[in-house]
Amino acid sequence: MKKLYHLPYHELRRKIFDKEIKVKDYAQEILERIKERKDINAFITINEGILEEANLIDNKIKEGEKVGRLAGALIAIKDNICTKGIRTTCASKMLSNYIPPYDATVIERIKIEDALILGKTNMDEFAMGSTTELSYFGPTKNPLDKERVAGGSSGGSGAAVADHQAPLALGADTGGSVRCPASFCGIFGLKPTYGLVSRYGLISYANSLEQIGPMAKSLKDLSLLLSCISGKDERDSTTLPLKDFNFSFEKKGKIAKRVAIIKELVEEGLQRGVRERFYSALEILKDMGIKISELSLKILEYAIPCYYIIAMAEASSNLARYDGLRYGLKLKEGMENFSLYISKIRGEGFGDEVKRRIILGTFILSAGYYEQFYIKAQAIRKIIRKEFDRIFKEYDLIISPTMPSIAYKLGEKSKDPLEMYLGDIETVSANLAGIPALSLPCGYSSNMPVGLQLMGKPLSEGLLLSTAQEFERIRGENFE
Amino acid sequence: MKRIDKEIDLEKLARLARIQISKKDKKRITKDILEIINYFNKINELKIGLSYKFFHQSALENVWREDIPKNFEANAILDQVPNKKGRYLRSPKIG
Amino acid sequence: MRELEVKTLSDMSIKIGLEVHCQLTKLKSKLFCPCSSDYRDKEPNTNICPICMGLPGTLPTLNKEALFYALKVCLALNSEPNKRILFFRKNYYYPDLPKNFQITQYDRGGGVPFSSGGVLKLSSGKEIRIRRMNLEEDPAKIFYEGSITSSRYSLIDYNRAGIALLEIVTEPDMSNPKEAREFLERLKGLLEHLEVSEPDLEGAMRCDANISLMDGTRVEIKNISSFKEVEKALNFEIARQKALISKGIKVKRETRHWDEARRITVSLREKEEEEDYRYFPEPDLVPIAINEEMVKQIILTLPELPEKREKRYVKELGLSETLAKVIAYDRDLMKLFEDSLKYCNLPKKIGSWIVNDILAYLNRKNLTLKDLNLDANKLAKLAEYSEEYKVSDKKLKELLNELISGKKNFLEVLKTLKKEELVQKDEVLRIVDSVIKSNSKALEDYRKNKKVLDYFMGKVMEISKGKIDAKEVRNLLKEKIEEIIK
Numbered sequence A: 001m002k003k004l005y006h007l008p009y010h011e012l013r014r015k016i017f018d019k020e021i022k023v024k025d026y027a028q029e030i031l032e033r034i035k036e037r038k039d040i041n042a043f044i045t046i047n048e049g050i051l052e053e054a055n056l057i058d059n060k061i062k063e064g065e066k067v068g069r070l071a072g073a074l075i076a077i078k079d080n081i082c083t084k085g086i087r088t089t090c091a092s093k094m095l096s097n098y099i100p101p102y103d104a105t106v107i108e109r110i111k112i113e114d115a116l117i118l119g120k121t122n123m124d125e126f127a128m129g130s131t132t133e134l135s136y137f138g139p140t141k142n143p144l145d146k147e148r149v150a151g152g153s154s155g156g157s158g159a160a161v162a163d164h165q166a167p168l169a170l171g172a173d174t175g176g177s178v179r180c181p182a183s184f185c186g187i188f189g190l191k192p193t194y195g196l197v198s199r200y201g202l203i204s205y206a207n208s209l210e211q212i213g214p215m216a217k218s219l220k221d222l223s224l225l226l227s228c229i230s231g232k233d234e235r236d237s238t239t240l241p242l243k244d245f246n247f248s249f250e251k252k253g254k255i256a257k258r259v260a261i262i263k264e265l266v267e268e269g270l271q272r273g274v275r276e277r278f279y280s281a282l283e284i285l286k287d288m289g290i291k292i293s294e295l296s297l298k299i300l301e302y303a304i305p306c307y308y309i310i311a312m313a314e315a316s317s318n319l320a321r322y323d324g325l326r327y328g329l330k331l332k333e334g335m336e337n338f339s340l341y342i343s344k345i346r347g348e349g350f351g352d353e354v355k356r357r358i359i360l361g362t363f364i365l366s367a368g369y370y371e372q373f374y375i376k377a378q379a380i381r382k383i384i385r386k387e388f389d390r391i392f393k394e395y396d397l398i399i400s401p402t403m404p405s406i407a408y409k410l411g412e413k414s415k416d417p418l419e420m421y422l423g424d425i426e427t428v429s430a431n432l433a434g435i436p437a438l439s440l441p442c443g444y445s446s447n448m449p450v451g452l453q454l455m456g457k458p459l460s461e462g463l464l465l466s467t468a469q470e471f472e473r474i475r476g477e478n479f480e
Numbered sequence B: 001m002k003r004i005d006k007e008i009d010l011e012k013l014a015r016l017a018r019i020q021i022s023k024k025d026k027k028r029i030t031k032d033i034l035e036i037i038n039y040f041n042k043i044n045e046l047k048i049g050l051s052y053k054f055f056h057q058s059a060l061e062n063v064w065r066e067d068i069p070k071n072f073e074a075n076a077i078l079d080q081v082p083n084k085k086g087r088y089l090r091s092p093k094i095g
Numbered sequence C: 001m002r003e004l005e006v007k008t009l010s011d012m013s014i015k016i017g018l019e020v021h022c023q024l025t026k027l028k029s030k031l032f033c034p035c036s037s038d039y040r041d042k043e044p045n046t047n048i049c050p051i052c053m054g055l056p057g058t059l060p061t062l063n064k065e066a067l068f069y070a071l072k073v074c075l076a077l078n079s080e081p082n083k084r085i086l087f088f089r090k091n092y093y094y095p096d097l098p099k100n101f102q103i104t105q106y107d108r109g110g111g112v113p114f115s116s117g118g119v120l121k122l123s124s125g126k127e128i129r130i131r132r133m134n135l136e137e138d139p140a141k142i143f144y145e146g147s148i149t150s151s152r153y154s155l156i157d158y159n160r161a162g163i164a165l166l167e168i169v170t171e172p173d174m175s176n177p178k179e180a181r182e183f184l185e186r187l188k189g190l191l192e193h194l195e196v197s198e199p200d201l202e203g204a205m206r207c208d209a210n211i212s213l214m215d216g217t218r219v220e221i222k223n224i225s226s227f228k229e230v231e232k233a234l235n236f237e238i239a240r241q242k243a244l245i246s247k248g249i250k251v252k253r254e255t256r257h258w259d260e261a262r263r264i265t266v267s268l269r270e271k272e273e274e275e276d277y278r279y280f281p282e283p284d285l286v287p288i289a290i291n292e293e294m295v296k297q298i299i300l301t302l303p304e305l306p307e308k309r310e311k312r313y314v315k316e317l318g319l320s321e322t323l324a325k326v327i328a329y330d331r332d333l334m335k336l337f338e339d340s341l342k343y344c345n346l347p348k349k350i351g352s353w354i355v356n357d358i359l360a361y362l363n364r365k366n367l368t369l370k371d372l373n374l375d376a377n378k379l380a381k382l383a384e385y386s387e388e389y390k391v392s393d394k395k396l397k398e399l400l401n402e403l404i405s406g407k408k409n410f411l412e413v414l415k416t417l418k419k420e421e422l423v424q425k426d427e428v429l430r431i432v433d434s435v436i437k438s439n440s441k442a443l444e445d446y447r448k449n450k451k452v453l454d455y456f457m458g459k460v461m462e463i464s465k466g467k468i469d470a471k472e473v474r475n476l477l478k479e480k481i482e483e484i485i486k
């Protein structure tokens, strides 16, 4: 029998409004599901007040009060998004006891819409990873195959949604961290245009690249959650001056007509099964009347080093604040000298990959290397951005697989950092260019899901979503 | 591309980054970061003029807020402080 | 003594540059967060928020007014604001730095300072060039349990962290410590005039100095708490370096601390390695584009600057150059002066009182104008009454000083002023009568020659020892004599 937790949010919402079900009962069911599936390790912290909060929403509905667009939605939140009064760890020992005194803007926004914070999801420490194995709280496992990773760094959010432990989740995407787990777990995930969603309260890893993004079991849910969190925020100077978003599916939206595939993203290094699924997806697009052209974009050869140089440089500065003085880890000994004490704190509080990236970022910004690496990478980023601009003058979308392979086996990539970085080839360009990118499931290879990535020009989220919806519809027909 | 090898002084970098690294990890980490740096160095194959006109991810300009003071409940912040004396934060001495 | 020291070494061979940090205390909130900019006298760590405490996930937002205040200072100093300003992060670890980086500007690596160039004129007419200005955040305050040497811990109060700070760096254009002090005083006056800062507040204006002798090694002096101390520290440093040079010892390039208690500069323990600040552009703040429109708008808000004001006082109000200079460059005196002129049109009298009496008194007693119970209205009234009641200058000065020192309140002064006039009139009458009575011969002569009045005048003035108004005496004498001989 289909349980409530199997339903996408928009179906639950109808039942909640029709008073067919109570939010509290639903929450109870979800909590049990999480307990049953503890071995997936999707959550780091569960919101202990959830049942009481659910009760409040039930009462509101009972009293006939007006409720928000996300009434009764239990949302899993990546643990690098600050939640007032709920522990927020970034999956790091450094912040394992940290309780923020404020809510991130996206949290405020979903609370206004009467959503409930279900809990905080597992991730790679400080979002530095593509597998969610690099967590102080242990790896998250792929719900479809527990021998495999859920992807990262928003692996907890991806697994929670795919495993029906949450109907909706928020992740954050610096170089693919929403799209990779969406692809590996077989759900929908979107990285919005840079500046569409406020970063206030998102614990910074690489400020100029990252965006908070929604993850869901259906496009309808995804677009609803995106609508609720988007728009100008006074507290984030980089948010675009736009208000009142509604990526609605009521009317059939405009879909893409001309689509580009880029040789550098689809030729080398793709797993066979992924390639097959990708090319059958292209057939579906053709069935939709979309014209597909292949282009070459040589500069993308440098996308991964360019991305990692910028990300690590920013990270080395962003993570300087963790020194054990104002919050975070505490040590009993070593209090006699500031530099020594904080070096010890940071030596103990950070995991290997975080240390590696901080040291590399420190090197990149240091005298004598700054131009050779940081300035050079910024110049390449500028070129990539221009090239994308140029392509989007002629084409509506660029499509590629989201990941070059299906979910890795646990331990397969995490031992060799460089090999893990190379897996981000499909995803990092969207972050460098600041454009929106959506991952949607497009079939299976070796019983594991494969993701299709749609990228569009800035603020083309609506086009991505409606094209994806049409793709879903046609694929569904073909399937049946 | 010329390999970057001997110039990497891990101890100096770790000191700059204030990260204590144990003797036993030193060798492994040095090897890792050398490999990564030399991979990054690939970007220097590309011969392009470096523009110093700075790139900013955001196309926005002149974003600011009005000069209006607002209070925050400071005790909620102090609750998170690991070492305190009264209302002061306690830090090891510098030097 | 000090004069002598400076003059023995040719002025030409000393080069002093200053780096001044001034808080924009007139702002209502901090530079990048909405905490109050009024942090003084608050319980430790109460004036803080997640942003200025560097809590994970927080982002800075720029205080627009801070930008405008900084631009005001640029324009007043003729310093050219850069067209596109980027904020940079200066990375270093220190307990007073909540994020372990400071947001500021940088003049290399693709960055530009907030503004470049500029000039501030000293009273001699010498121009001190400004190299650059930056707008940045102030760090927190560090205290020590017990003394700095004995204490095991530092105590940190973040109330100050994030206050808007203007960094002003000069070229090494000052050739003696006196000029350095005057520069600071003029700069302070300017910041007050512009109403962007109250530099007298504790810690609101801080200064580092660098000095080199005979184009030799540059030595930096830090930790100087006041303008007076700047002069003292520089004098000490000149003497120290001269002594070294005369012994043939090379002056080391270093940073020294001014030890106020011991009145010496001491070398800071040398760092093991050069600090590498790893500057890079702040991704969380967008660029600031300074356009013509903004500059125009700010020019409209600029008050009259001291230099212009000084000229106007001389040309239009007839003040002496000395008086004009003193008043035009001191904001408090200027305000008192200008306000007084709203009530009476006696600029020369008021100007003289302000400089020769009020300022002299303040200097003698080491007080500021705020300590006196004196306002423009009272000063103007006193000036007007003194015109009306024809009181002797000597008596008037006495009364003014009594008013300044608070010996008499304003009403008492007014009463005395009136009484004084009456007393004086009685006295004059008495003398005039007696002089006429005891000079009947001269009275006869007067009938033939009116010039004999001068003889009477001389007598009266002799007896009164010149304390009374001559014009008045003449009128009175004439009146009385004509009456008698009629």
Ligand SMILES: [Zn+2]
Pocket (backbone or CB within 6 Å): C030, C033, C034, C035, C047, C048, C049, C050, C051, C052, C053, C162
């Ligand atoms: Zn604050």
